[in-house]
Amino acid sequence: MLVFPQGVSAKQEPTDSLRSLIETTIGKRKGELNLELANLLLAENPDSSIYYGSKARAIGKEENDHVLIIRSYSVTGEAYQRQNKLKEAIASYLKGLELAEKYKEKSLAGTIYNGIGVCYFYLNDVKKAEQYMKRAARAKKDANDYQYYALIAINLAGLQIMNQSFDESVLTLKEAEKTLLKKKQDQYLATVYNSLGAAYQSVKPDSCVYYYELSLKYSTKHKDYLTKMNAYQNLGDYYFDRKEYSRAIDYMKLAIATNEKRPEDSYKPSLYQRISALYDSIGDFKHAYSYKKLETEARQRVFSVEKQKQIEELEIKYQSEKKEKEIQQNKQELERKNNQQNILVFCAVSLFLVAGFITYLIFQRKRIERQFEKEKLRLFENIFHEIRTPLTLIDGPIQVMKLDTAYPEELVLMERNSKKLINLVNELLDASKLGKGSYQLDYTNGNLIEFIENVIETFSGEAKIKAIQINYQPNELEAHYSFPSNALEKILSNLIGNAVKYCPAKSVISVSSEIKGNKLQLKVADDGPGIPKKDQKKVFRRFFRGKHTSDLTGTGIGLSLVKELIELTGGMIELQSSGVGTEFRMEIPVGKKQNEEVSHSLSTLAKNEDLPVLLLVEDDADMAAFSMSVLKEEFNIIHAKNGSEGLDLIRENLPDIVLSDVMMPEKDGIELLHDIRSDELTNHLPFVLFSAKASLESRLEGLQHGADAYVSKPFSPEELKLTILNLFSTVQRNKEAYNASILSEKTFEERVRSRNSYVNKVIECIVRHMDDSDYSVNELSNDMAVSRSQLHRKLSALTGFSTTNFIRMIRLEKAKDLLLNGDGNITEIAYKCGFSSQSYFTKSFTEHFGKSPSQIL
Known part of the structure; x- marks a missing residue:
């Protein structure tokens, strides 16, 4: 469960007695004392917390204490957050984050990342909230702050569960488990296992029991009664859902017994309520009534405790005020x-x-x-x-x-x-x-003019029936751009389709397009009856249909869909209609044609996009420059100064090959190699170590950890170049072998199966959604829990196919087997294999095999 700080407090100026306390306290720095007061006042008086936070920050600036300044920004951000002033909170957090990143205060940066993530959660921006929480977990992990790393990872997984991303939440918790086991921090594993059980309970119920029992093991070991109680309660709920009431009651009783070891709190009413419901389900109304009574009593006690606490707080305030009155x-x-x-x-x-x-x-x-x-x-x-x-x-x-x-x-x-x-x-x-x-928008690189002409052509038959003329005037100087093809097709189809539907016979429809800057300006105009002025502000509402359209069929969803799609691309649409004729003007962002998967790096030496990408990890500037000069003709080179920076670039760019020094700061080459080989996304990368450590033991150590080659320094430039080129040639031969297997006469499963487990996992995802025409790169990358660009680089490296072409190849190869086995006619097989159009299926099939489907039949 996600637990975020929240609350609103009335403004309250710091009292004279508190100011006096600051001035007279001996043995503490004023800055630290102000910060401590800011933290103490967070819950009850956020305004006072902000006041003392600002005082601590001023002292930190005087003393040039960047840690004190960062912490003051953090506590101020949390105070604003508790007042629900989320924009002010984010602004304060970002100021602290800038300093934390500048001075490499990773633990403080992790705290601030988490605070920003909570703010975006309250703003209902779940995507940004998840991004910042991932950064928070990574920062706490790097800072060896494993207690807060575990808590943030659990909150992140909870957020992913709320977003229905169950697989991703499991990956997050598995990563936390792996880290805590590796660092021997098993005192925090109980909560991780409890959350893993909760994540699996929705998607893989049988696995949740295993993790709940692990949670019990570690919570018992470390006397973590709260987590132990939660684990028992979750097991009770699990068996309750399965209607195994006897076992559910046993676990609920264990949860209650565990909770008895803790102070009185709000968990008891909930536990009594659950076990009462269990007894009610089996018809044991006596026990059900008994626990219901205990629930009521517990709720009254909790309520009384809270009220007593409020009374005590008011009494303290009263006594303080009385004392001040006597003095003054x-x-x-x-x-x-x-x-x-x-x-x-x-x-x-x-x-x-x-x-x-x-x-x-x-x-x-x-x-x-x-x-x-x-x-x-x-x-x-x-x-x-x-x-x-x-x-x-x-x-x-x-x-x-x-x-x-x-x-x-x-x-x-x-x-x-x-x-x-x-x-x-x-x-x-x-x-x-x-x-x-x-x-999801599907961006395509291609000829924009031809694309628009093809959409218009689909209405030629309908327009011909009504003798309607459709004119297209393209004004682009250059035709090739990157544009959201799926959205643009639906936008044009709706607007042109409406014009054809509502215009009388022998009308003229004009379509024009022009590129200005990075915007595609589109205009669709007709000389039909127009749209009444009173309806013009309503036409973009979903399901709205004006009186002038009442004699025609339709749902009233088309123009609403158009507006929402244009806004999704970041564009805009305007309507002009004055009695006769209607004109829609649109702007949609587009870009110059570029490679489908674009990556950025710290420095790229070569510019030829046809060359493979090599990541050079070397902390010595002169050695890096020399290595680049040796390899620049054969590779696009990305440079990283240490293993930690190199790992980030690998995850971002997924290069074709890695060349790394062994001895480096922060993370050495052996550690980098271990991280790459233990990650399913990167374990295929060819990896070459080069180092001044030329002994046999050093070479064997590198090769034992999974290096493909080891080059000693000083090295021969030709040896280094040939070693890397030979490794890359081996990768290319593997691609060719896979392509040759596809062209063989084996069965579909034998043809497409790869020696690489990752490729086979991708194939399983595609086959599982074979008949879903909407299953594309976005859905596949989500199933594989990677980005589009990472999946593209991985598949290209292992098979030579882009992600889009790989999906299409699998569909076509399956279609070929179905045709050969006579499992339906061409149209049926096209739909079975995820093609929504027979004509597109026939065209794709012929391009791939050199024969049409009818020839195969």
């Missing part, structure tokens, strides 16, 4: 002001309690509404997917019947309407994805 009895005017201040404080506290309760109710209501919307979208998606199956079975036989030259004319009408239904369902699915924020 001769200062009547000041006393009057103090009384007014006390009244204001009391009112503010009361307002805080009321506001907090109202905020909680609003939050709960919004959470329930979000859950309802989520379930509604899921229901709609399931219905849409179910509709696609019978539509496919309608459209498929139509295509088969059209193979007969004597097919009836009614078949064309049936085909056209089945296509409309399929497009409508796809449109509704896209709208559903946009509604829950899961729609």
Whole structure:
């Protein structure tokens, strides 16, 4: 479960007595004392916390103490966060983060990253929250602060579970487990295993018991009663869900017994409530009533404790105020002001309690509404997917019947309407994805003019029936750009389709495009009836249909989809209509054509994109410069100054080969090699060590850790070059061997299977979604838990295929086997293999095999 600090406090100026305490305290630096007070006042008086934080920061600047300054920014950020002033909190955190990164204070940077992540969580930006929490976990790990590393990793996994990213949460917790075991910090493993059990309970229930039992083992060992209680409770809930009530009751009793070893707290009512529900489920109403009574009593005690605490706090405040009045009895005017201040404080506290309760109710209501919307979208998606199956079975036989030259004319009408239904369902699915924020833009590098012309061409038949003329005027000087092809196709199709639908016969539709800067400016205009002024502000609302369209079919979702897609790309759309004719003007960001997977590095020597990428890890500047000069003709070279920096660049760029020194600061070459070989994403990389340590023991150590070659310094430039080129040639031969296997006459499984387990895992993902035409690079990279660029580099290195081409190759190879085995006609097999269009399937199949599907049949 995620636990974040929260709360709002009334403004309260620091009292004279606190100021006096600071001035008179002996044995503590003023800066440290102010910071300590800022931390103590966080929960009850965030404004006072901000005041003392600023005083500590001023002293830190006077004393040139960067640690004190960083910590003051951190506590100020948390104080703003507790007041729900999230923008101010992030601003304060970022100032502290800038200094922490400058002075390489990793532990402090980790604390601040976590604070920023919490702020973005409250702002409902889950993606950014997850990014900052990942950085926080990495920083705490690097700083050897394993207690907070474990807690942050658990919070991060909880966030991923809330975001339905169960596989990613498991990876996060597994990484935490691995680190804590490696560093022999098993006192923090109990909470990690408990969270692993929770992560698996939703997706792999049988595995959760194993991890809950491990949590019990370590929590018992280290007398961590809270985690032990939670583990027993989770096991009880697990068996409750499986309706194994006897075992569930046993575990709940163990949870209650464990909790008895802890002070009175809010867990008891929840435990009593659970076990009461269990007894109620088996009809043992006597025990159910008994525990329900204990639950009520426990809730009353908790409530009483909280109230007593509030009374004690008020009593302390009262006594303090009374004492001050006795001391200042001769200062009547000041006393009057103090009384007014006390009244204001009391009112503010009361307002805080009321506001907090109202905020909680609003939050709960919004959470329930979000859950309802989520379930509604899921229901709609399931219905849409179910509709696609019978539509496919309608459209498929139509295509088969059209193979007969004597097919009836009614078949064309049936085909056209089945296509409309399929497009409508796809449109509704896209709208559903946009509604829950899961729609992914697919950027394509290609000829923009041809793309727009192809979209327009799809409406030529419908336009011809109504004698409508569609004119396209491209004004680009250069035709090739990077653009969001899936979004652009839907935008143009909706706008042109609407124009054809609503314009009378013999109308003219004009489409024009122009590139200005990095923006594609599109215009779609017609001379139809236009849109009434009163409807122009409503047409982009979902499901809106004006009275002028009441005699035509439609859902009213098209223009809403267009606007949402354009906004998703970062563009804008405007509508102009004045009685006759309608004109839509759009701007969509595009880029100059570039390589599909773009990476950046600290320094790149060569510029030829056709060359393979080599990562050079060398801390000596002269040796690095010389090595670059030797290899610059054969490779694009990225340079890192140590193993830690090199590992970051490997994860970011995934080079084709790594050349590393052994002796380096922060992380040496052997440690870097171990990290690469233990990571599934990077374990395929050819790795060459070169070092002044030329002894046999040093060479054997490098080779035992998985190095592909070891070159001693001083080295022959030709030897170094040939060693690396030979390794790269071996990689190329492996690619060629895989391609040769694909061209063989073996079965599909034998042809595409690789000697590399990672490639086989990718193939399993594609085969599992073989009939899903929407399963593309984005979905595959999500399933493999890597970025698009990392997956592209990994597949290219192992198979020679880009990710897009690899998916298409697997689909086509499967289609070939189905055709040879007679498992359906061409249209059926196209849909089985994830092609939404028979024409595109035929074109792709012919390009890949040199024969059309009909020739194979």
